[in-house]
Amino acid sequence: MSTAIPQWMYPPRDTGWEADDLDLLPPDAPRHIELLDGALIFNTSPRRSWRDRMIRRLTAALEKAVPPGWTVEAQMTIKLNHRSRPEPDIIAARVPYAPDRTRFLPDEVELIVEIVSAESEDRDRRYKPRLYAEAGLRHFWRIEDEAGLPVVHTYELDDTTGCYVATGVHRDRLSTPVPFAIDIELAVLAH
Known part of the structure; x- marks a missing residue:
């Protein structure tokens, strides 16, 4: 199992992530990703x-x-x-x-x-x-x-x-x- 962070997870610019960047994520990115004040939040925990x-x-x-x-x-x-x-x-x-x-x-x-x-x-x-x-x-x-x-x-x-x-x-x-x-x-x- 690889522990390397995928390249797409790195912010695309020095200023961090922007809202429109979510539309540019690759198809293999997790489905439920939020952006809150420039920080990616992954909603991947098991759902009840x-x-x-x-x-x-x-x-x-x-x-x-x-x-x-x-x-x-x-x-x-x-x-x-x-x-x-x-x-x-x-x-x-x-x-x-x-x-x-x-x-x-x-x-x-x-x-x-x-x-x-x-x-x-x-x-x-x-x-x-x-x-x-x-x-x-x-x-x-x-x-x-x-x-x-x-x-x-x-x-x-x-x-x-x-x-x-x-x-x-x-x-x-x-x-x-x-x-x-x-x-x-x-x-x-x-x-």
Whole structure:
């Protein structure tokens, strides 16, 4: 087994990685790579079945609820600035589906969803919400596993402070009119 670092992993310039560089990675690069403040983050740890189920089922529920002309994507990056391109678990955007899309831009995105896992909890709870707020993303949901059931923490961007404010903690049912009307029994997502 070789321990040599592949050439593509070295930053392409002295200033480090930039968001557009992710589109230039070779086909053999890991699929889930994020760029946070110029640093590559590899999401290669084993995925729990619970988290995968949340992503699939919530994506399907959101696809049914979004207004016409919107799209919902799972595990697609969003270019926040030239040095940050995170990969949220789910994005709902006010743009139609585009089969060749490799990323979204902040002015297209209305909702970001992060499903917390052991390896991402600090990024999902502290770091990424700050980046999303700074980019002006209006709605952020964080989903936690509470004894096998999803708990959805909803946030909305406060224009005065430029920070997210909590708008609810949903355990049994997620019912909200923003960013679009949705009503989901949360236990259905887990079972």
